[in-house]
Amino acid sequence: MSRTEPARADEASAPTHSHTGILQPVLHLGEVDGLVDRIIADELEAMRSAFGEGAEYAVTHLESPRERTLHRLECPALEPFLDRHAQWTEHHRRRLTTNPRHRLSVPALMTRQSARGLSGVRSCKVCWPNVHGSDPRPLRRLKARGLRAHHVGHMLATEDGSSLGTIVRSAVQTGPDLFGVEQDSVEVVTTARTLYYSVSEHVFIWDLPTDEEAIRRKTELLHRLGSNVTPAAWVH
Numbered sequence: 295m296s297r298t299e300p301a302r303a304d305e306a307s308a309p310t311h312s313h314t315g316i317l318q319p320v321l322h323l324g325e326v327d328g329l330v331d332r333i334i335a336d337e338l339e340a341m342r343s344a345f346g347e348g349a350e351y352a353v354t355h356l357e358s359p360r361e362r363t364l365h366r367l368e369c370p371a372l373e374p375f376l377d378r379h380a381q382w383t384e385h386h387r388r389r390l391t392t393n394p395r396h397r398l399s400v401p402a403l404m405t406r407q408s409a410r411g412l413s414g415v416r417s418c419k420v421c422w423p424n425v426h427g428s429d430p431r432p433l434r435r436l437k438a439r440g441l442r443a444h445h446v447g448h449m450l451a452t453e454d455g456s457s458l459g460t461i462v463r464s465a466v467q468t469g470p471d472l473f474g475v476e477q478d479s480v481e482v483v484t485t486a487r488t489l490y491y492s493v494s495e496h497v498f499i500w501d502l503p504t505d506e507e508a509i510r511r512k513t514e515l516l517h518r519l520g521s522n523v524t525p526a527a528w529v530h
């Protein structure tokens with residue numbers, strides 16, 4: 295900005311745009327809607343093209359070394375950035391009226407290989423992209439008695455994060471222990487095995503979206519990015 299500030303006395307007597315410092319619109323709001331539609335079409339085209347080439351990851355705020363973050367494509371934290379119509383709020387549309395070159399940050403979609411080649415990017419804590427296999431496991435600790443239906447589908451783990459299988463069901467059971475004393479215990483059935491914990495024992499789960507959620511989001515992505523391809527990496 296190189297415009298000079300108006301003198302205060304003038305501001306009171308002659309409140310014109312040039313004196314109040316408000317930028318003169320160069321576009322009408324009606325024109326802005328058409329421009330936003332074209333910008334969004336370009337944004338989606340870039341994302342669709344990368345998606346069609348097998349992108350599985352996305353970097354948000356790629357242009358900002360302090361903010362750039364790597365996500366899995368189905369990450370719930372990434373979702374708002376993919377909804378370009380929601381991103382172009384009234385605030386940003388108004389900014390376009392004074393600066394038609396105003397643009398928003400678009401997630402950079404990329405393959406696993408490209409994501410591995412990135413430097414200076416942090417990994418999202420919600421989706422655990424773990425492209426180098428060295429991100430700390432997103433473990434959450436809770437007491438066995440705290441396991442609930444909403445934990446079904448999450449990975450049960452040992453304290454060091456090794457998988458014990460995906461939780462299928464869990465239930466508190468009452469029965470005699472080795473000495474014939476009635477005790478509560480928690481039976482946890484996973485896809486790999488059945489485990490028993492005392493109610494106050496700590497259990498560990500991978501604090502990630504469940505496979506079911508991930509699949510639902512991937513289906514939404516296919517709709518959103520309008521592609522009829524199924525990247526090979528998704529077929530387990």
Ligand SMILES: [Zn+2]
Pocket residue numbers: 364365366369370371372418419420421422
């Ligand atoms: Zn994420």
